Amino acid sequence: MILTRRTVIAAGIGAAVFPAMAFAAAPTDRRLIFVIQRGAADGLAIAAPTGDPAFAGVRAALVEEAATGARLDGLFTLHPALESAAALFAAREAHVAHAVATVYRDRSHFDGQNMLESGGTRPYGRADGWMNRMLSLLPADGRSALAVAPSVPLALRGALPVATYVPSRLPQANADLIARLSALYEKDALLHPLWESAIRTQELAGEIGGNNGRNGADLGRLAASLMLPADGARVMMVETGAWDTHSAQRSRITAQLRGLDQLVGALKAGLGPAWKDTLVIVATEFGRTVAINGSGGTDHGTGSAALLFGGRLAKGGTIAADWPGLGTAALLDGRDLKPTRGLESMIADAVAHHYALDPIEVKRTLYPGVLA
Amino acid sequence: MAIDYLAANRFGLGHHPDDAVSTSARAAQAALERQLGAFEPSPQAIAALPGPREIAETYILFREQGDAMAGKAGAATTADERGREPAARREAREAIRLFYIDAAAARFAAAVASPTPFAERLVHFWANHFAISTEKQFVSGLAGNYEFGAIRPHIMGRFSDLLIAAIRHPAMQLYLDQVLSAGPDSPFAVRQSRPRGRPGLNENLAREILELHTLGVRSGYTQADVTAFARALTGLSVAGLGRGALRQLVPDGSQPGDSIYIAERHQPGEQMILGRRYPDTGPQQAEAVLRDLAAHPATARHIATRLARHFTADDPPPPLVDRLAADFLRSGGDLPSLYRTLIASPEPWQGGPAMFKSPWDWAVSMARGLPVPMFGERQNVPDLLGQLGQQIWRPESPAGFGDTVATWAGSGGLMQRVDLASRITARIGDRVDARTLAPQILGDALTADLAGAIAGADSPAQGLAMLFASPAFLRR
Numbered sequence: 001m002i003l004t005r006r007t008v009i010a011a012g013i014g015a016a017v018f019p020a021m022a023f024a025a026a027p028t029d030r031r032l033i034f035v036i037q038r039g040a041a042d043g044l045a046i047a048a049p050t051g052d053p054a055f056a057g058v059r060a061a062l063v064e065e066a067a068t069g070a071r072l073d074g075l076f077t078l079h080p081a082l083e084s085a086a087a088l089f090a091a092r093e094a095h096v097a098h099a100v101a102t103v104y105r106d107r108s109h110f111d112g113q114n115m116l117e118s119g120g121t122r123p124y125g126r127a128d129g130w131m132n133r134m135l136s137l138l139p140a141d142g143r144s145a146l147a148v149a150p151s152v153p154l155a156l157r158g159a160l161p162v163a164t165y166v167p168s169r170l171p172q173a174n175a176d177l178i179a180r181l182s183a184l185y186e187k188d189a190l191l192h193p194l195w196e197s198a199i200r201t202q203e204l205a206g207e208i209g210g211n212n213g214r215n216g217a218d219l220g221r222l223a224a225s226l227m228l229p230a231d232g233a234r235v236m237m238v239e240t241g242a243w244d245t246h247s248a249q250r251s252r253i254t255a256q257l258r259g260l261d262q263l264v265g266a267l268k269a270g271l272g273p274a275w276k277d278t279l280v281i282v283a284t285e286f287g288r289t290v291a292i293n294g295s296g297g298t299d300h301g302t303g304s305a306a307l308l309f310g311g312r313l314a315k316g317g318t319i320a321a322d323w324p325g326l327g328t329a330a331l332l333d334g335r336d337l338k339p340t341r342g343l344e345s346m347i348a349d350a351v352a353h354h355y356a357l358d359p360i361e362v363k364r365t366l367y368p369g370v371l372a
Numbered sequence: 373m374a375i376d377y378l379a380a381n382r383f384g385l386g387h388h389p390d391d392a393v394s395t396s397a398r399a400a401q402a403a404l405e406r407q408l409g410a411f412e413p414s415p416q417a418i419a420a421l422p423g424p425r426e427i428a429e430t431y432i433l434f435r436e437q438g439d440a441m442a443g444k445a446g447a448a449t450t451a452d453e454r455g456r457e458p459a460a461r462r463e464a465r466e467a468i469r470l471f472y473i474d475a476a477a478a479r480f481a482a483a484v485a486s487p488t489p490f491a492e493r494l495v496h497f498w499a500n501h502f503a504i505s506t507e508k509q510f511v512s513g514l515a516g517n518y519e520f521g522a523i524r525p526h527i528m529g530r531f532s533d534l535l536i537a538a539i540r541h542p543a544m545q546l547y548l549d550q551v552l553s554a555g556p557d558s559p560f561a562v563r564q565s566r567p568r569g570r571p572g573l574n575e576n577l578a579r580e581i582l583e584l585h586t587l588g589v590r591s592g593y594t595q596a597d598v599t600a601f602a603r604a605l606t607g608l609s610v611a612g613l614g615r616g617a618l619r620q621l622v623p624d625g626s627q628p629g630d631s632i633y634i635a636e637r638h639q640p641g642e643q644m645i646l647g648r649r650y651p652d653t654g655p656q657q658a659e660a661v662l663r664d665l666a667a668h669p670a671t672a673r674h675i676a677t678r679l680a681r682h683f684t685a686d687d688p689p690p691p692l693v694d695r696l697a698a699d700f701l702r703s704g705g706d707l708p709s710l711y712r713t714l715i716a717s718p719e720p721w722q723g724g725p726a727m728f729k730s731p732w733d734w735a736v737s738m739a740r741g742l743p744v745p746m747f748g749e750r751q752n753v754p755d756l757l758g759q760l761g762q763q764i765w766r767p768e769s770p771a772g773f774g775d776t777v778a779t780w781a782g783s784g785g786l787m788q789r790v791d792l793a794s795r796i797t798a799r800i801g802d803r804v805d806a807r808t809l810a811p812q813i814l815g816d817a818l819t820a821d822l823a824g825a826i827a828g829a830d831s832p833a834q835g836l837a838m839l840f841a842s843p844a845f846l847r848r
Contacts, residue, residue: 038768038769039769106590107579107595108583108589108590109769109771110583110589110769110771111589111590123589123590149782149784152778152782157778163783163784164782164783164784164785165783165784166761166782166784166785166788174794176830176834177790177794177834177837177838178790180825180829180834180838181790181838181841183825184821184822184825184838184841184842184843185843188843190728190777190781191781191786191843191846194781194782194783194786195783195786196783197783198783198784198786198787199787201783201784201787241768241769242507244769246549246552246574246576247549247552247574293572293573293574293575294552294553294554294556294561294570294571294572294573294574295549295552295553295571295572295574297549297574299574299575299576300579333595
């Protein structure tokens, strides 16, 4: 089926002729995980442009550390805490997209995250998210989606049902109480679907009750355990916070990136053979200022970097950047890394490739108004 | 119309079984108005807690012990390193942890015992509007004092005074990095010999005041306004936390934990903010900006919207927002006037229960509803709220905890409430009769179906768990 569809596209006929195929072609064994970095992760720390002549000047205090990471190419060096990521990069299972941003150009976390998650053209312009809309492109049995969060994050909110899961240390309510509450909630439009999905998720979670999910490796193991089973989630969102490094960035981002690195490593280990069918997208709402502020941190900026991991990347082992440079004249508003590529199109392309879907259809569905 | 239910839950924190029941809207409104005058800013549960000086001195001790540790000055990060740290440092670390845990427990106790639950709800509302987070260790010990010392005493005054008290409190200064900010041309910065280590501006506090605390996001201010406001704020700091050269700059007579102004760190000169010029009047420069921001029409609208949302629905009715905003401007930000307008407005009393209780509201209302203690003595209140997804004084961002149905109505969170209700009622179910309790705490929101379901439970504990997990009890 996939081969057939690819052949069709390669032949130049396109999905418009076979609109039904674009909706039915996605194989259900594919898995997608979106890791959001809330707080504006610094792309210049994630993949440092050590080959940019201006870098050493603007990032003086952080240069020494940046140089100890894995060299990706003549221009970029991965942060030294990203050890698993570096190995995945060497194995062509990681990709870095740099100088990317959504269409948002201001500096509010809340607006920026809203845009990253909704995929809309303005803050609070949409009540649903790109991941939920993406589910509509997948066949019914590939739509089981889960957020590791106490409530559904905007990216996953929308018309199609989504479960949430919070690892619990509390003893679980007995089956009889659960059944009686099911009857009590039956006619409640808000509680009924929440309760149904809570019960499904609790069954799915089974063995992992003792895991508090607090560090990256635990979270990665948890996510993998929820996605690996035949009837597990196929689409997942994992939230990570504390990327807002206004001060003491060097130690804080090292710890954060180490957690992220372990999360990805544990995902790959936990998914085992399913890793080859998995796509992990890591992205943040915007970047940080190029210059370091008075307290060893950076402030809210614009362009940042996004990461892709997985067994079937289109451009594994490469870093994509239409690099604008860090010279004063090249900066946006005299302070930010200038975005040269849309994060939306980067995500849409990765999703289309991963599920072998028509890229135009994916753009239109995930980012209406932004990309189509 | 479930008037009594709304008065107790939407405006309050849930019924005590022995509360008087309001049978008419007028009686309910009068009872709420009386609470405004009867509010106790310093109830017994919080009066005995340590002040900012004791807390700051413990921090200083903790840091000095850390500095003295062999090898490196940074904090111990691994369990192994902590195991080797001196006893004095371990004790200081434990004391900081207890400042937080004791304050959170006191907050809970005050809310459960309060005879003015509407006013308590307003304390929680404003503490969340001016959110700080214990994510930073230095903030965690001070978080309780922030709410008890900067928020509580000002919720029945003017918005401008509440704003200034919140901004000047050490917890806010530390949380939003103000203590790190220095004017790039301040005498302190200019004296530094190493250009790389020269302190500079941190615009975090200035930005969040504009975006979250006063005008609101997308209200027309620019990056230049943020930067200029950050410059005006320089000099504002906290005594006792500086190192090296900074330590010499603390004004005479100030004690650790005091909110102070360090002239040497202030950016000299006039600042232009939102088209207005602010001459360099030292500490008064920032205060003048704050007072103007507090009186701005965008602030009136922003506060009116948040308040209206809290007492009605995710999308608050525009007439209510308009009325509150007009009141804010007319009264000069007099908060009791806003509350009276809210009580007298028809919108919060319409449409039945629409809001979903936050984990905090839910846990407090459960404790208020029970005639026996909800917890055993060793219950860790903040840990429990953390499990429910709302760790006390630890929102994910300076925007505070979300205040919409979608924020709290999640499937994972719902299951945790059921698990917790199940655990608590298993312990006390033999001492409380849910069939008697249900009409007392749900009042006119108790349906015949729910009463029947509770009566048909397989054990008293299960009936009680069903009451607390019932659709009516989950809402407000």
